[in-house]
Amino acid sequence: MTARVEWLPLGHVTHGYRRVFVVYENGILRHVINLAHMPYESVFRVKQLATAARVDDSSLWWGLSVIAKLVSDGTLLSSENPETADDGYLQIRPQVPSPDELLPLSVYRVAVKKNALCFPLERTSQCEQEGIYGGHPTHQ
């Protein structure tokens, strides 16, 4: 079972951004998730978390990190969470992440290059047991 996360172009809301992600499970569109609002200041703080490395689109880095965690920890799986919206549409106001909640930059950069973040879902629990983020995606 695999997950694939794609995203729409960056959007603006008052004093911040919004990001829309589309989540596919085994090639089937399962969720459209709107992250808003992502304040400019918070996005800038996330950018600073990259320290020495340069991140051109820190709202995408932050957003992908949120979605990857939601997917990998099973929050979005309807089989595990019957309360998940029937139409697959979710709106979430993301909390400013701590450094350990962000995807590794190497993973983020591969996703940007491929225009999608892909990872196998079966490995999630194993990753959690190994203490890797709570299911950090790895690339196929």
Place this chain on the structure above:
Amino acid sequence: MNEFAATVNATEYPPHQKHKVIFQTFDNLRPGEAMLLVNDHDPQPLHYQFELERPGIFSWEYLERGPETFRIRIGRTGA
């Protein structure tokens, strides 16, 4: 000679157009030029937006910092 190549009084624009007009005005500046931004509140979110979308090519200097009027010199430092 005017110190500023352009002036934007943000209070004259509807909310959804303010940042668009400001960035368009900034983008029309040549390196070394500056614009004057006038606003009725501290445009800190705009400052962060500049940090994200025009990193390394702008300067930000408060000429007047409230309480009723804020005047900021935004300079273009790079191409």
